[in-house]
Amino acid sequence: MNNTFTIRDIVNEDATASVSDYGAHVLSWAPAGEQAVVWRPKAIYLKEGTAIRGGVPIIFPWFNSGFEGGHVASKTPKHGFARNSFWHYDEEGSSDVLLRYTLDSSEIGADILSQFVSGPNPQFHAVYTIEVGRELTMSLTVYNDGDEPLSYEEALHTYLQVGDAEQSQVCGLEGADYLDTVLDGDPRCSQGDEPVTFQGMVDRIYYSADTLELRDPVLQRTIIVAKQGAAQTVVWNPGEQAGNAIGDLGDGEWRGCVCVEAVNNRDCAVVVPPHDSHTLQQTLAVKH
Numbered sequence: 001m002n003n004t005f006t007i008r009d010i011v012n013e014d015a016t017a018s019v020s021d022y023g024a025h026v027l028s029w030a031p032a033g034e035q036a037v038v039w040r041p042k043a044i045y046l047k048e049g050t051a052i053r054g055g056v057p058i059i060f061p062w063f064n065s066g067f068e069g070g071h072v073a074s075k076t077p078k079h080g081f082a083r084n085s086f087w088h089y090d091e092e093g094s095s096d097v098l099l100r101y102t103l104d105s106s107e108i109g110a111d112i113l114s115q116f117v118s119g120p121n122p123q124f125h126a127v128y129t130i131e132v133g134r135e136l137t138m139s140l141t142v143y144n145d146g147d148e149p150l151s152y153e154e155a156l157h158t159y160l161q162v163g164d165a166e167q168s169q170v171c172g173l174e175g176a177d178y179l180d181t182v183l184d185g186d187p188r189c190s191q192g193d194e195p196v197t198f199q200g201m202v203d204r205i206y207y208s209a210d211t212l213e214l215r216d217p218v219l220q221r222t223i224i225v226a227k228q229g230a231a232q233t234v235v236w237n238p239g240e241q242a243g244n245a246i247g248d249l250g251d252g253e254w255r256g257c258v259c260v261e262a263v264n265n266r267d268c269a270v271v272v273p274p275h276d277s278h279t280l281q282q283t284l285a286v287k288h
């Protein structure tokens, strides 16, 4: 594996984007003529073993500290190893509109792999493609190369740029059940008829895979978030207090983003039969 922090800038007639080989991490994406849709903070810190803030971290094979036997577990690193790994850039499989990355279980330490719920010796490889155009489509396919079912959690943890989180709304989750992980015990709640808004920390796992709209009155646009192969949607913004306490964000930067994530976690973890695969996909677009 090539352990250097390469960042690839993509410019084509429909969009611009930048992608880091470390984490196979989309750092930014803007359709031609638009402000950035995928948000990145002012400073990006590149350090082996540390996740990049902003962009689209790939969360795999556990979400937060994982979930096992009906309880929150204590797996490390937080949100899995995919975002902290140097992925292989597939030169031949890539172009100015599509980037392709791979990662193989043989490159991951046994101590980390031993934390898989489905058994200590998982064999798999992952292929991640990023299609850069007027839409951005990110697809994570995990192939189970072993003889036992492979179980994991995953998310495409997408930071979306907004003019002001407190004035933004996520529409399309009305009536959906969700786990409110800000509250003790992560109680199951139900979204009323109103959109999701951001006054204080919001950290929720919605049992919905519907296409959503992030409405932004400040930038006067709507970001459309569609997904496939996801059972859930996580909506997250840290709010002022926790946002200003995040070490790799400047004061007030939390206001410039809202995370809407395609997710399979907890009771919706993926189980891939031997020699089969699963794909999680998220597509972003803008409308005015």
Ligand SMILES: O=P(O)(O)OC[C@H]1O[C@@H](O)[C@H](O)[C@@H](O)[C@@H]1O
Residues within 6 Å of the ligand: 051, 064, 078, 079, 157, 181, 203, 204, 234, 236, 261
């Ligand atoms: O700071 P991190 O590790 O990137 O995590 C950020 C957030 O990621 C979200 O997906 C989780 O729902 C939050 O609970 C978490 O705090």
